[in-house]
Amino acid sequence: ETGVTQSPTHLIKTRGQQVTLRCSSQSGHNTVSWYQQALGQGPQFIFQYYREEENGRGNFPPRFSGLQFPNYSSELNVNALELDDSALYLCASSRTSGGAEADTQYFGPGTRLTVL
Amino acid sequence: AQTVTQSQPEMSVQEAETVTLSCTYDTSENNYYLFWYKQPPSRQMILVIRQEAYKQQNATENRFSVNFQKAAKSFSLKISDSQLGDTAMYFCAFMEYGNKLVFGAGTILRVKS
Numbered sequence: 001e002t003g004v005t006q007s008p009t010h011l012i013k014t015r016g017q018q019v020t021l022r023c024s025s026q027s028g029h030n031t032v033s034w035y036q037q038a039l040g041q042g043p044q045f046i047f048q049y050y051r052e053e054e055n056g057r058g059n060f061p062p063r064f065s066g067l068q069f070p071n072y073s074s075e076l077n078v079n080a081l082e083l084d085d086s087a088l089y090l091c092a093s094s095r096t097s098g099g100a101e102a103d104t105q106y107f108g109p110g111t112r113l114t115v116l
Numbered sequence: 117a118q119t120v121t122q123s124q125p126e127m128s129v130q131e132a133e134t135v136t137l138s139c140t141y142d143t144s145e146n147n148y149y150l151f152w153y154k155q156p157p158s159r160q161m162i163l164v165i166r167q168e169a170y171k172q173q174n175a176t177e178n179r180f181s182v183n184f185q186k187a188a189k190s191f192s193l194k195i196s197d198s199q200l201g202d203t204a205m206y207f208c209a210f211m212e213y214g215n216k217l218v219f220g221a222g223t224i225l226r227v228k229s
Binding site: 033035041042043044045048055056058088090092104105106107108109110 | 120151153158159160161162163166207209211215216217218219220221222
């Protein structure tokens with residue numbers, strides 16, 4: 001069984017640029033959630049994708065956007081990068097079955113983004 | 117809004133001993149889920165244990181167990197027979213049915229030989 005993978009591992013950008021981060025979900029999972037983790041803090045929910053549509057969003061501006069593809073992989077796009085966007089970006093996948101049970105989220109290794 | 121509080125920024129324990137990490141949360145919901153995740157210095161977030169609020173029995177996973185007190189909104193993690201590999205940041209997290217995890221600020225656990 002393949003776990004959650006993310007690319008790239010590290011990324012350095014300058015303020016004002018745009019960045020795309022990628023995530024492949026674990027085998028059998030159909031839902032992807034993205035989190036931002038600033039240094040020394042707990043992760044903050046950005047948004048979740050299910051059936052190729054956004055399914056919940058945290059307190060992040062519209063310049064944070066995403067996509068989910070038919071194979072359940074996902075992208076996180078951030079436009080007009082700001083210095084405060086420097087963080088570890090975590091992707092988590094889960095299997096939404098439509099039942100009453102919430103599904104456990106399994107995390108990828110993350111992408112470390114540095115904005116200069 | 118739901119909040120999760122971990123009041124211990126750092127903890128230390130001797131190898132083979134037992135340690136308990138504290139977590140409290142705030143919610144008006146009756147059905148929800150609680151998790152402990154571990155994040156080693158390598159940074160990958162790893163699931164340690166999960167508890168469903170509707171279950172009265174405390175969850176256990178090998179050396180890891182929880183003390184879930186629903187009325188007190190408390191969810192502590194006990195690690196028995198601590199090992200050097202348990203050294204990590206531990207996050208308590210809350211989820212209602214559906215989408216987002218709400219994390220606490222984390223507790224750094226250091227296991228000493």
